[in-house]
Amino acid sequence: MIRHLSNTSIDRARYDACIAQAANGMPYAFSWYLDQIAGKWDVLVSGDYEAVCPFPGTPNGWD
Numbered sequence: 001m002i003r004h005l006s007n008t009s010i011d012r013a014r015y016d017a018c019i020a021q022a023a024n025g026m027p028y029a030f031s032w033y034l035d036q037i038a039g040k041w042d043v044l045v046s047g048d049y050e051a052v053c054p055f056p057g058t059p060n061g062w063d
Contacts, residue, residue: 003045006057007031014049029054 012031019025027033034041040057 001047005043005045007034007041007043010043010045011049015043015045015052018049018052 010031016030016032019029028037034054034056038056041054042057043055044053046052
C-alpha cells in the first residue's frame with residue numbers, strides 16, 4: 001500500500017535509512033536537506049518504508 005504523508009508525520013530515521021540504502025539515492029532526498037531547501041514537503045511511502053518518493057509541497061495559497 002502506498003501512503004501520502006507530510007514530512008511532519010513520517011518516521012525520519014526509517015525514511016533516511018531508505019534513502020541511504022537506495023541504489024539511486026541522492027543526498028538531496030534526505031529529510032534534513034529537504035527541510036532546508038523545500039521547507040514544506042511530502043512523501044509517498046510504500047509499505048513499511050521499502051520505498052519512498054519525496055516531493056515538494058504546494059506553494060502557499062495552492063492548498
